[in-house]
Amino acid sequence: MTPSSTSTPHGPRAASTDQHDEFDANQAPGTGPYEAGYAESASGRVYTVTGGDWEDILGAGEQDDQRIVVNMGPQHPSTHGVLRLVLEIEGETVIETRLVIGYLHTGIEKSCEYRNWTQAVTFLTRADYLSPLYNETAYCLSVEKLLGITDQIPERATVIRVMVMELQRIASHLVWLATGGMELGATTAMIFGFREREKVLDLLELITGLRMNHAYVRPGGLAQDLPDGTERAIREFLVDMPKRIKEYHKLLTGQPIWKARMVDVNVLDAAGCIALGVTGPVLRAAGLPWDLRKTMPYCGYETYEFDVPTALEADSFARYLVRLEEMTESLKIVEQCLDRLRPGPVMVADKKIAWPAQLSVGADGMGNSLDHIRKIMGTSMEALIHHFKLVTEGFRVPPGQVYTQIESPRGELGYHVVSDGGTRPFRVHVRDPSFVNLQAVPALTEGGQVADVIVGVASVDPVLGGVDR
Amino acid sequence: MSGDAQTPNGAGNHNGANGAHGDDGANGDDDRGVGELVAAEAASRRPDRQRDAFGAGGTGDTSGFGRLVAPLPVLADSERPFGDAAADAVYDTLERVFPQLGDAVERVVFDRGELTLHVRREDLLALSRTLRDDPGLRYELLSSLSGVDYPDDLTGRRLHSVVHLTSMTHRRRLRVEVSVGDDDPTMPSLTSVWPTADWHEREAYDLFGIVYTGHPGLTRIMMPDDWVGHPQRKDYPLGGIPVEYKGATVPPPDERRSYS
Numbered sequence: 110m111t112p113s114s115t116s117t118p119h120g121p122r123a124a125s126t127d128q129h130d131e132f133d134a135n136q137a138p139g140t141g142p143y144e145a146g147y148a149e150s151a152s153g154r155v156y157t158v159t160g161g162d163w164e165d166i167l168g169a170g171e172q173d174d175q176r177i178v179v180n181m182g183p184q185h186p187s188t189h190g191v192l193r194l195v196l197e198i199e200g201e202t203v204i205e206t207r208l209v210i211g212y213l214h215t216g217i218e219k220s221c222e223y224r225n226w227t228q229a230v231t232f233l234t235r236a237d238y239l240s241p242l243y244n245e246t247a248y249c250l251s252v253e254k255l256l257g258i259t260d261q262i263p264e265r266a267t268v269i270r271v272m273v274m275e276l277q278r279i280a281s282h283l284v285w286l287a288t289g290g291m292e293l294g295a296t297t298a299m300i301f302g303f304r305e306r307e308k309v310l311d312l313l314e315l316i317t318g319l320r321m322n323h324a325y326v327r328p329g330g331l332a333q334d335l336p337d338g339t340e341r342a343i344r345e346f347l348v349d350m351p352k353r354i355k356e357y358h359k360l361l362t363g364q365p366i367w368k369a370r371m372v373d374v375n376v377l378d379a380a381g382c383i384a385l386g387v388t389g390p391v392l393r394a395a396g397l398p399w400d401l402r403k404t405m406p407y408c409g410y411e412t413y414e415f416d417v418p419t420a421l422e423a424d425s426f427a428r429y430l431v432r433l434e435e436m437t438e439s440l441k442i443v444e445q446c447l448d449r450l451r452p453g454p455v456m457v458a459d460k461k462i463a464w465p466a467q468l469s470v471g472a473d474g475m476g477n478s479l480d481h482i483r484k485i486m487g488t489s490m491e492a493l494i495h496h497f498k499l500v501t502e503g504f505r506v507p508p509g510q511v512y513t514q515i516e517s518p519r520g521e522l523g524y525h526v527v528s529d530g531g532t533r534p535f536r537v538h539v540r541d542p543s544f545v546n547l548q549a550v551p552a553l554t555e556g557g558q559v560a561d562v563i564v565g566v567a568s569v570d571p572v573l574g575g576v577d578r
Numbered sequence: 579m580s581g582d583a584q585t586p587n588g589a590g591n592h593n594g595a596n597g598a599h600g601d602d603g604a605n606g607d608d609d610r611g612v613g614e615l616v617a618a619e620a621a622s623r624r625p626d627r628q629r630d631a632f633g634a635g636g637t638g639d640t641s642g643f644g645r646l647v648a649p650l651p652v653l654a655d656s657e658r659p660f661g662d663a664a665a666d667a668v669y670d671t672l673e674r675v676f677p678q679l680g681d682a683v684e685r686v687v688f689d690r691g692e693l694t695l696h697v698r699r700e701d702l703l704a705l706s707r708t709l710r711d712d713p714g715l716r717y718e719l720l721s722s723l724s725g726v727d728y729p730d731d732l733t734g735r736r737l738h739s740v741v742h743l744t745s746m747t748h749r750r751r752l753r754v755e756v757s758v759g760d761d762d763p764t765m766p767s768l769t770s771v772w773p774t775a776d777w778h779e780r781e782a783y784d785l786f787g788i789v790y791t792g793h794p795g796l797t798r799i800m801m802p803d804d805w806v807g808h809p810q811r812k813d814y815p816l817g818g819i820p821v822e823y824k825g826a827t828v829p830p831p832d833e834r835r836s837y838s
Contacts, residue, residue: 214800216816219809223816223831254690383718383746386774397746404749461632498632502837505633509689512742512753514721523722525740532837540722540742548777577800 175199181562183212190573192547194562201558206551210544213577221537225503226252227464229534231324236539237575238321239281242273242313243517244575245326248537250407251513251526252328255506258457265453266330271408272446273316273325274515275439276343279350280309281518282432286357289429289567293370298361305353312342330456333468340447347444354436362430371426375553375565378423385552386545389520390435391569394420394427401516408515415441425568432570435518462504465496503532519543519570541575660688664750668693671714676705694753699765702756706771709743709752717743717752720768723778725786727811728757735759737788741768741775758788767793785810 147154182193191212197205217236221229233248234241253259283306290298310320316339317325317332325332361367377387379395392399400417402410418434420427456463465485469478485493508530514523520542527536546569553565659666665688673679682701687694697705709717722742729736735757743752756765767790768775779790780799787808790796798805807814818830 211798211800211802216809219816220831223834257690384773386720386772388719399746404746502632510694510726510740510753511690511692512722512751521721521744523742525722525724525742527726536724536726538722538724538726538740540724544777544781545774548774 176204179559183209190571190576192566192571192573192576194550194566196559196562198559201560203554203557203559203562206554206562208547208550210547210573210576213573215578217578218537218539221534223533225532226328226506226534227503229537230327231322233537233539234322234324235574236578237517237519237522237541237543237572239284239572239574240277240517240519240522241322242270242277242326243515243522244539245324246270246274246408247513247515247517247522247524248526249326249328250515251511251524252506254511254513255509255526255528256328256462256504257507258329258459258462261457261459262330263454263457265334265451266455267408268446268449269316269331269335269455270326271410271413272343272443273313273323274408275442275446276309276312278439278518279436280306280313282436283309285432285518285567285570286429289564289570290361292563292567293367295361295367298357301353301357301360305350308346308349312339312346315339315342327456327464329459329462329464330454332464334455335450340450343443343447347440347447350440351437354433357433362433368426370560370564371424371429371568373422373424373426374557374561375425375568376423377549377553381552382549385549387520387549387569389516389518389542389546390428390431391546391549392520393417394431395423396421401514401521405514407513413442413445415439425564428568460495461499465492465499505530505532506534514540517542519572519575520546539575539578541578543569543571543573543575544578547571547576655685656688658686660693662688662691662693664748665691665693668715668750668752671712672708675712675714676708678704692751692753694755696755696757699756699758702754702768703766703771706754706768709754710771715745716747717745717750719744719746720772720774720778721751723768723775723782725782725788725810727786729812731757733757737763737786739765739782739788760787763787764789764791766791767796769793784808787811 149155176197176199179196179198180193181196183191193209193212195207195209196203215235217232221232224232230245230248233244236244250259253262283302285302287299287302287306290296290302313323314320316335317323319325377385377391377395379392379397382388382392382395382397388399396419398417398419401407402413402415403417415438416434418431418438420431465481467478467481468476469480471479485496506528508528510525510527512523512525514521516522521540522542523540525536525538525540526534529535550562550565550569553569554562557565658669660669669686676682678701682698682705683695684698685696687696695705709715720741721744722740724740726738726740727736728738731738737760738755738757741754741756743754744750745752758765763786765788767779769779769790770792776794777799779788779793780796782788783790783793783796784798784800784805785808797803801809816830816832818832820830820833821828
């Protein structure tokens with residue numbers, strides 16, 4: 110490589126001698142016209158580089174370490190979100206990894222404090238946008254615990270919550286497979302992952318009305334019941350999906366390149382995981398079967414039959430295998446949910462809490478059903494008052510604080526919710542698993558190759574919407 | 579509008595028999611004296627207080643400017659036994675293995691099945707090590723650390739740092755809460771006990787201004803490095819502009835009517 114000939118060889122010596130007293134470029138060894146100028150500072154010699162080979166720039170006799178700083182991002186090399194990595198590398202070896210987050214900080218927690226308890230769902234569903242139903246459910250479980258109505262939630266609502274959450278776990282893991290595969294150059298994995306995820310999103314759209322950011326789970330129950338034809342659509346998916354998972358195994362599990370990139374790469378053992386707060390598939394791939402659905406059950410998970418897949422290798426490949434197995438287990442749970450569905454209400458009976466809407470699809474989209482409008486406008490003034498007060502004011506929640514946690518696709522998703530007795534949350538804090546798990550990336554990547562940094566970040570499966578909130 | 583709220587000298591009726599809920603507009607939340615807070619709290623607990631079906635009391639005026647005052651987020655100290663086997667076991671073990679517990683813990687609250695220890699900041703590190711290491715406790719995992727700002731806190735220490743610990747061995751949870759005032763918002767960092775506290779504490783510093791001494795690199799994490807202020811504090815405005823829609827103007831969220 111030759112130094113750029115387009116730039117004027119003004120040299121740092123000409124530019125700097127009269128500007129900075131301590132910047133004495135004339136001391137630079139060598140006589141080449143492109144010799145880098147440098148200044149002595151307290152932290153060592155600082156070079157001003159204008160182009161050229163490293164050997165020329167550093168000059169003769171300088172056996173400095175070849176440590177350079179590489180900035181990666183904030184546009185992430187893949188689609189996880191806006192994550193910035195600052196890598197210090199020597200050759201191909203990563204010496205230090207630093208993560209910079211906050212590019213997607215939208216103040217969701219603060220905004221929740223200015224809306225009523227029900228409206229907060231629409232904010233929180235946008236935190237971790239690959240598992241919105243988990244955000245909604247965890248938040249609603251917190252509010253219900255604060256209200257003391259946990260045992261009044263209708264059975265059907267809880268079963269549907271579990272069912273949509275498990276469907277979403279599959280979708281989330283599929284995005285992980287797709288983006289993780291794309292980061293390794295396995296574009297077929299990307300095509301496969303997004304292809305099946307689309308089917309899950311179709312199901313969720315059928316159930317909730319939206320592909321993402323559903324705002325479907327509400328304090329007290331659900332926004333609406335399942336529409337006709339849901340069970341048939343899900344059963345078709347249950348028949349189809351196991352074949353697809355076999356296809357992933359055929360395509361990837363034994364594939365030499367896939368294994369070469371992932372086996373024995375980014376190892377973090379269980380003790381390291383716990384010290385760094387890492388939960389979810391990363392912890393289970395290190396051998397600890399810690400799954401909140403089993404260890405601290407909620408939503409009746411203790412009554413479902415499923416296994417917690419684990420692995421012992423604690424590397425990226427083990428995390429891949431654990432996630433694929435979890436998809437199979439989620440399918441089992443969805444099937445059990447379908448068998449359990451009994452007719453019944455999907456919202457708590459307490460009219461002081463239950464959102465009064467009776468939604469139906471009309472000519473101009475979805476809205477309150479005409480029957481409901483007729484009732485509140487024509488026959489029941491009490492119902493009208495309830496509707497008006499609940500929608501404008503919301504309901505009051507007794508003072509106190511709770512912390513509820515559920516097992517999201519990425520690990521422990523916790524909600525610390527504080528009420529001061531008013532109609533708005535006093536404080537909502539999201540303990541997002543991606544936020545905590547990202548802290549492990551330096552431990553996963555330092556001492557490894559630059560290329561493995563990509564694998565490491567992918568194997569953690571961070572979603573920056575949840576990290577930054 | 580109630581007449582009391584219009585009294586120019588709102589401070590005059592703080593201690594009056596009916597003055598507990600007066601003056602909700604003139605002085606603003608930040609200027610309330612402690613005396614008024616105690617009175618407001620006592621009134622909100624009064625069992626015979628008239629409340630309608632939606633919890634609103636007082637004049638029935640729903641303009642938002644009547645005597646509607648939010649009940650303060652204050653809970654009383656819980657009596658032993660807590661009535662929960664796990665919580666009692668944890669507290670018994672703590673009393674046995676941490677002799678200075680009486681001094682370290684200012685308040686114990688057992689509410690909705692969750693045990694909360696309000697800990698003095700001087701004893702936080704010692705207590706944390708015991709909580710992590712003792713075989714009967716074994717809180718190996720720090721699940722969450724979050725700040726909460728209580729501007730009306732009765733102790734005058736408005737900034738709370740709330741830690742949620744998980745014992746994977748015993749499958750229990752525990753909440754440890756430390757409060758500091760905004761004039762001296764320092765408390766020891768937990769990174770030496772649970773390394774995962776690193777980013778949590780940076781977030782609480784960034785958004786609440788709680789300074790964790792001993793933290794390896796306490797810098798902003800969500801906001802830009804040159805940001806001024808701590809956005810999640812209650813006196814930090816949400817921001818926003820009014821939006822016009824079909825001729826009407828919708829005010830920004832923090833200026834809309836609050837029923838709390």
